[in-house]
Amino acid sequence: MAMIQRTHFMDLHYAKELQFEPYNVRSLGSAVLTSIHNFDVLRLLARLPIKEVSFQSILVLNNKAAPSVDGAYDHGYIRVRMPRVPVAQGGLDDYGRNVGQHLTVSQLAPNHQEAVTRTLLHEVAHHIQAQVRDNPGLRNEFARLWSAACKRRQTVSEYALEGQTDYWSELVVAAIAEPRIRRLDPEGIAFVLRALPQL
DSSP states (O other): OOSEEEEEEEEEOSOTTSOOOOOOHHHHHHHHHHHGGGSTTHHHHHHSOEEEEEEEEEBOOTTOSOOSOEEEEETTEEEEEOOBOOGGGTOOOSOOOOTTSOSSGGGGOSSHHHHHHHHHHHHHHHHHTHHHHTSHHHHHHHHHHHHHHHHHTOSSOSGGGGOHHHHHHHHHHHHHHOGGGGGGSHHHHHHHHHHGGGO
């Protein structure tokens, strides 16, 4: 059985007359899917396949939407949006930030492809989190770590404080892909590194 049952690549343009650098969403999406093979999630995906991954490249005009990569997860369906703003409108990809200036772990990525890869990994982490909830020992320890992170208001990213599911997903991305911030929540990182092989 395939780890990802369907993949869609969509390049949405809101104004064909505008000149902008060509953007190959299929090429980038395929590179991102290939790069997740480097991460310790494939064993889990073989057991818990994702129903669909959709990569959407959206040309943003007049800065009407935030020019940052984002994702969404819903019961086995993952969407990764890769908005871009034309350079003529002051477009800026949301990656390459410094530690302490980041909202998400993806924003610390050195390039656009890595930012998209981290966003996909964040959404995959949502997919496998049910395995943590189904294990009473892991579930209780995770609840304790989440509570401690909220009290001290510090973890691997601001977004990790949005809720338990994003706390888990941001910890997974930091543990696997971003060693520079592991020290911000060493207990959470240690939990993820210990929990993933048990799932």
